[in-house]
Ligand code: AMP
């Protein structure tokens with residue numbers, strides 16, 4: 017399996033440190049607002065990559081941090097005159113609601129910066145002992161000039177960065193590119209005790225400390241959007257490698273932006289849609305399909321037309337799945353096993369995904385599979401159980417398991433069916449009442465109550481509620 021590594025700028029054979037285990041760290045949201053669908057792209061793409069690794073048999077530990085202390089959080093809390101925790105609690109719950117709606121599997125751990133202050137302080141102390149961190153009146157900075165490999169991820173050279181730097185001159189720093197590890201609190205800001213000052217951690221050190229705490233000093237995969245390559249990930253490397261004297265990450269994965277009119281979707285420029293408004297407009301599977309149609313590294317433009325087209329593509333997927341399920345459950349099974357081998361589609365799907373998670377190619381294989389399978393079903397009234405079950409397995413493991421684009425039609429249709437059955441019982445109960453067969457009408461109501469279904473009679477008829 018090949019993965020493009022931002023660090024080496026080439027596709028490399030994926031060899032985790034300790035197979036079958038894979039350690040995977042993904043930079044998560046700063047929880048001061050609802051996340052936008054551009055963030056959603058990165059979350060969905062990382063979910064699909066994680067699911068594919070699991071499909072391949074790896075035992076993946078997936079960690080996504082929650083940045084719950086930051087200037088934006090403090091500003092919002094001040095504006096709303098509440099404690100920062102009120103803001104972060106609200107948007108952490110919203111984050112979980114939204115990822116759940118988007119069918120994103122939960123991470124194994126969601127470490128919060130505010131719950132890792134001790135680990136962060138220890139890491140800064142280690143950097144101090146290395147002579148690479150310096151304290152200026154309670155603010156601690158990382159001395160980039162002392163980390164010779166600085167720039168290796170982004171390909172930026174220190175001197176070019178310095179001359180082209182638009183970083184504000186800060187007299188406390190020896191080099192304008194030095195970044196804060198610990199920030200001394202201003203009046204009224206949330207703060208923690210530390211050897212340097214009452215203050216709070218910088219953003220970059222959180223990820224170095226939390227990935228080490230949950231995944232160890234060297235991890236297999238670290239991912240995030242392209243915007244994080246510099247300075248965030250560059251700084252993470254500097255901190256972790258200067259402290260531990262070990263490679264921090266084996267494979268760096270970066271995701272292309274979701275753009276609007278060729279501009280990165282972002283909160284600060286105001287050109288964004290929240291993920292929650294988009295999941296109200298389109299099924300989550302359509303959003304996931306839309307994202308998967310572009311390679312994860314490439315840019316993608318937000319498009320209502322493409323989302324609508326993706327929603328239509330879902331019909332093909334669910335229609336065929338229903339048909340397979342019907343044939344299997346109605347036992348419309350005969351001995352005929354068609355020529356075409358489902359395994360060849362599985363193989364092509366894996367070849368595509370093994371080539372740096374080429375999801376557009378993998379989806380083309382899926383749609384070929386659907387087209388060809390439909391052909392077989394239309395020609396043959398009866399097909400072998402093995403063939404039908406293999407077809408179903410392709411849906412369960414790949415279309416649903418890896419991409420998460422199989423609509424929950426089964427549930428919907430079983431809900432509809434339940435509703436229809438309850439109405440039949442309601443009708444039979446009113447017939448029984450009309451015939452004064454009260455023991456039967458009471459029996460129907462009591463049996464439904466036992467199942468948690470309450471009937472409510474009114475002049476206009478009977479309705480029900482499932483508790
Ligand atoms: P943030 O909360 O801004 O730190 O972002 C959370 C994640 O979303 C990070 O991995 C970012 O790189 C990613 N991200 C932010 N904006 C976009 C975008 N327009 N397209 C894709 N990913 C993005």
Ligand code: ZN
Pocket residue numbers: 042043044223248
């Ligand atoms: Zn991070």
